[in-house]
Amino acid sequence: MLGSLSAFGALTIDMYLPAMPSMAGELGTSGSLVQLTLTVFVVGLAVGQVIVGPLSDAWGRRRPLLIGTALYVGGSLWCALAPTVEWLIGGRVLQALGAAAGTVLARAIVRDLFEGVAMTRFFSTLMLVNGVAPIIAPVIGGQLLAFTTWRVVFGVLAATGALILMAAAWALPESLPTERRRPADFRTVVASFAGLIADVHYLRHVIAAALMFAAVFAYISGSSFVLQDGYGLSAQQFSLVFAANGVGIVVLGQLNGFLVGRVAGEAVLLRVGLTIATVGAAGVLTCGAADLPLPLLEISLFVMTSMFGLVMTNATSLALSAHASAAGAASSLQGLLQFLIGAIAASAMTLTGPATATAMGATMLMCTAGALTLMGRRPMANETAGPVFEAGALLMPLVHLDKNSSSAK
Structure with a gap:
């Protein structure tokens, strides 16, 4: 169940990728505006997580999850019926806000239930389901396009969301007991985020994960145009190439679950994954x-994308390890930075026109090399997050104020 919820974002992004070139023609718009539907979804997914995460720390995980999944179903139906690209963009916003609940709360529920190496191994297990989504989603989308239109793709997403909603309502229990919940008032929420921003250990792992996600998102948003328009692949051929790269994510995610705690710790595996990802990104740029030739490009893409399973699992576990009391807020801030940085990277890649292999490779290399540089240096024992984040440290006393005390008043 948690794997299905965490895969909402990947499923919703990847299933309609093979249809993007044909959508531009049917809606009478440009490829750039069709790509904007992807960027809008990612931004909405980021913003939605910031809302849902703190609410779940106060209300529990179950209620926000059911409301968000229902919203996702409605947004998917809106997209399926959209008459213009503007209406499609609006539907994608609604769809993204709903998908945010599953994405952020799957991580928070894992943190509620597990700690240490057990948490890392469970995140690796989630990567099995989360990695299957990019394998099957474009294949399903590509095969649907062989005999129907892109609108049916969104209909399938609506039906999938409805099934997950019914399963969650029936089978998913509450993981956050009442005694561990935190108020959702403005003061407490701001203090929670301020404490997270001031935590250099949390922040560096979250940013490393966000940069790795941005590299993969550059591939996600640009590959359909690069491989179909640039290299002449059909929608069905593209979906198979995309699925092959998803297999790498699954395999490395499961391998990480075996290696962590037996061969190496999370920090070592994280740096190894980022190093290999940087080599793959350099290959794409070259x-x-x-x-x-296309086979060399596909090998480089496989090397880079497969490291996603290794990097994200370890970075997420290390980031959330010290924040059991605010797992919803910690998970939501990670999602916000992850998807915002991903959206910025995808937008920057297309500033000079449609995505190309060179632009895609350059974006990937900047992101993976930046993450590797960030993780390559161990912070000093008393190091803070720096002047940019000092506001977080200044707001930390709010966490300890008693709202009924005279000082708080």
Whole structure:
């Protein structure tokens, strides 16, 4: 169940990727506006997590999850019926706000129930389901396009969301007991986020995860145009290439679950994954700049994307390890930075026109190299997050104020 919820974002993004070129023609709009539907979804997913996470720390996980999943179903139906690209963008916003609940609360529920290496291994297990989504979603989308239109893709997403909603209502119990809940008032929420921002250990792992996600998101948002328009693949061929890269994510995620605690710790595995991802990204850039054959490009893409399963699992576990009392807020801030940085990277990649292999490779390399640089240096024992984040430290006393005391008044 948690794997299905955590896969909402990937499923909703990847299933309609093969249809993006044909959507532009049917809706009478440009490829850039169709790509905007992807960026809007990611931004909405980020904003929605910031709302849902703190609410779940106060209300529990179950109620926000059911409300968000119902909203997702409604947004998917809106997209299926959209007459113009503007209406489609509106539906994607609604869909994203709903999907945010599953994305952020799956991580929070894991943190409610597990700690240490057990938490990392469970995140690796989630990566099995989360990685299957990018394998099957574009294949399903590509096969649907062989005999129907892109609108049916969104209908399938609505039906999938409805099934997950019914299963969650029936089978998913509450994981956050009442005695561990926190108030959802403005003071407490601001103090929670301020404490997270002031925590250099949390922040560096979250940013490393966000940069890795941005590298993969550059591939997600640009690959359909690069491989179909640039290399002449059909929608069905593209979906198979995309699925092959998803297999790498699943395999490395499961391998991480076996290695962690037996061969190496989370921090070592994280740095190894980022190093290999950087090599793969450099290969993509080289293939694009030198106009190398498609098989070499596909190998480089496989190397880079497969490290997602290794990097995200360990970075997420390390980031959430010290924040059991505010797992919803910690998970939501991670999601916010992850998807906002991903959206910025995808938008920057297309500033000069449609995505190319060179632009995609350059974006990937900047993101993976930046994450590797961030994780390559161990912080000093008393190091703070720096002047940019000092506001977080200044607001920390709010956590300890008693709202009924005279000082708080």
